Amino acid sequence: MILGGDCLVDLAPFAYLNERYDGELAVLWVDTHPDIMTPAQFNHAHAMVLGNLMGDGDRDFTQAVKCPVKPENVLFVGLHDPTEWEAGEIRRLGLKNVGPAELGQKGSQSVLDWFKSTGAKHLAIHLDLDVFNPKLFHALLFAEPNVPADTFEGIAQGELTMTQVIQVLDDVSAVADVVGLGIAEHLPWDVLALKTMLTRLPLIGRTTERDGS
Amino acid sequence: MILGGDCLVDLAPFAYLNERYDGELAVLWVDTHPDIMTPAQFNHAHAMVLGNLMGDGDRDFTQAVKCPVKPENVLFVGLHDPTEWEAGEIRRLGLKNVGPAELGQKGSQSVLDWFKSTGAKHLAIHLDLDVFNPKLFHALLFAEPNVPADTFEGIAQGELTMTQVIQVLDDVSAVADVVGLGIAEHLPWDVLALKTMLTRLPLIGRTTERDGS
Numbered sequence: 001m002i003l004g005g006d007c008l009v010d011l012a013p014f015a016y017l018n019e020r021y022d023g024e025l026a027v028l029w030v031d032t033h034p035d036i037m038t039p040a041q042f043n044h045a046h047a048m049v050l051g052n053l054m055g056d057g058d059r060d061f062t063q064a065v066k067c068p069v070k071p072e073n074v075l076f077v078g079l080h081d082p083t084e085w086e087a088g089e090i091r092r093l094g095l096k097n098v099g100p101a102e103l104g105q106k107g108s109q110s111v112l113d114w115f116k117s118t119g120a121k122h123l124a125i126h127l128d129l130d131v132f133n134p135k136l137f138h139a140l141l142f143a144e145p146n147v148p149a150d151t152f153e154g155i156a157q158g159e160l161t162m163t164q165v166i167q168v169l170d171d172v173s174a175v176a177d178v179v180g181l182g183i184a185e186h187l188p189w190d191v192l193a194l195k196t197m198l199t200r201l202p203l204i205g206r207t208t209e210r211d212g213s
Numbered sequence: 214m215i216l217g218g219d220c221l222v223d224l225a226p227f228a229y230l231n232e233r234y235d236g237e238l239a240v241l242w243v244d245t246h247p248d249i250m251t252p253a254q255f256n257h258a259h260a261m262v263l264g265n266l267m268g269d270g271d272r273d274f275t276q277a278v279k280c281p282v283k284p285e286n287v288l289f290v291g292l293h294d295p296t297e298w299e300a301g302e303i304r305r306l307g308l309k310n311v312g313p314a315e316l317g318q319k320g321s322q323s324v325l326d327w328f329k330s331t332g333a334k335h336l337a338i339h340l341d342l343d344v345f346n347p348k349l350f351h352a353l354l355f356a357e358p359n360v361p362a363d364t365f366e367g368i369a370q371g372e373l374t375m376t377q378v379i380q381v382l383d384d385v386s387a388v389a390d391v392v393g394l395g396i397a398e399h400l401p402w403d404v405l406a407l408k409t410m411l412t413r414l415p416l417i418g419r420t421t422e423r424d425g426s
Contacts, residue, residue: 001416125415136358138351139403145349146374161359162406166413173415181416188403190352193375200379202338202386203214203394 002182006046007035010126010182014053015065017124017180023067025179026120027053028111028172030077030165031128032158034086034095041085046184050074050126054093071095075114077103077168078131081156100159108171115176124180125169132158132165139188215395219259220248220341221274223395227266227337228278230393236280238392239333240266241324241385243290243378244341245371247299247308254298259397263287263339267306284308288327290316290381291344294369313372321384328389337393338382345371345378352401 002009018025029035029050036051039058051057055068062068076097082090090097098110115123134143134157142157172178198204215222231238242248242263249264252271264270268281275281289310295303303310311323328336347356347370355370385391411417 003411127414137403137406138356138358139407143351145351162410166410169414178415181414186407190350190401190403193350194352194399197375197379198216198396201340201382201394202391 001180002184004186005184007031007049007126007128007184008046009184010124010180011049011052011061012064013180013182014069014124014126015067017122018053018065018069019067021120021122021179023070024073024120024122025069026073026075026115026118026123026176027069028075028077028115028123028125028169029079030126030131030169032078032080032131032156033128034076034079034082034090035128036086036089036093036095041083051089073118073120075111077111078158078160078165080159103160103164103168108168111168111172112175115172121177122179123172123176125172125178125182127165127169127181127183129183129185130158131160132162133160134158136161138190139186141185141187143187143189145189145193214393215397217399218397220244220262220339220397221259222397223337223339223393224262224265224274225277226393226395227282227339228280230335230337231266231278231282232280234333234335234392236283237286237333237335238282239286239288239328239331239336239389240282241288241290241328241336241338241382242292243339243344243382245291245293245344245369246341247289247292247295247303248341249299249302249306249308254296264302286331286333288324290324291371291373291378293372316373316377316381321381324381324385325388328385334390335392336385336389338385338391338395340378340382340394340396342396342398343371344373345375346373347371349374351403352399354398354400356400356402358402358406 035047035049037047048057052061053065053069054071055062071093074095078100079097080099130140134140142152248260248262250260261270265274266278266282267284268275284306287308291313292310293312343353347353355365
């Protein structure tokens, strides 16, 4: 179980798990974005981690993956509106997705069907918090306060509720042996703002400075 | 320094401070609401605490106030759109307010002028976090996710930014001896949601239940 950091935190643990389970690990990637870019598309490693796990992308990272995850053992949940390059790569690799609309209509059924189809016993779950609707859960990059309305234009934002995600993970864990869970991209704006404010208020921040302590 | 709880947390400490400083304590009430109701208007004690401090309101609380705060030693910051009853009571008591518009135009000047006019040396500051705009800071009652849009209709909501409040408290603390600071009404929805989710996910909540540990 991993909590915090960006999506990259799941690289080494998931690579280890797939090796441990002889390349038969199934991976549920609960995320608005596919995280399969390479340095040719985007220079942030956190957008590449699933690609790395399948043996693609930056060699600095893929060399940590001795046994790549099979694309047919990967399922996205909550992915929508990939870029054109991502959509092509998803087709090329044959990666499947249960998007927000399908999840809303059918619940967990497609996820359970996919897990059965893999023949896998062990499942690792990647949960990028940005899969949540930033109007309902605000501890996310996309809920940054005080920025122009078009700051994140053109980037897909989360559409799922916490209740939906809890349900699908609950259902799949009833049929799979969940051996890994990574929760990433927590960005608690309110906590950061409150902390900054406290260090600047009288009797707390300022007084401490005056005392030199 | 007090952090957390509802506005009522400031009653006993502020009453003590006014007694200690011989009834000459000045009080800056940074809040969207005046907190001067009595049981006749509203049955929640947190909406009465400033009234109690001035000797009004529920006897269960006013008996804790041996030396009431003088209304002329009180200044609101950020108050706006009081109810009709509150507006009348504010007039009756002669309570002054630097509302969001005035603060935006003149900065801290009116606050500094008021403090000088009181002749007080010691200042206690009440900071109700609901003075902040709930679209910019979400750890507030009024930023409750997943509720109908009209849930808080008719109740004044915060209009200040954190930067404004830090500035005014910084300025006033340069001329006043700040002896008390109470920060109230912190309601971290994201933290509560995340905590609930974690207890229900595989490898954390559910697995623990299965193990019976």
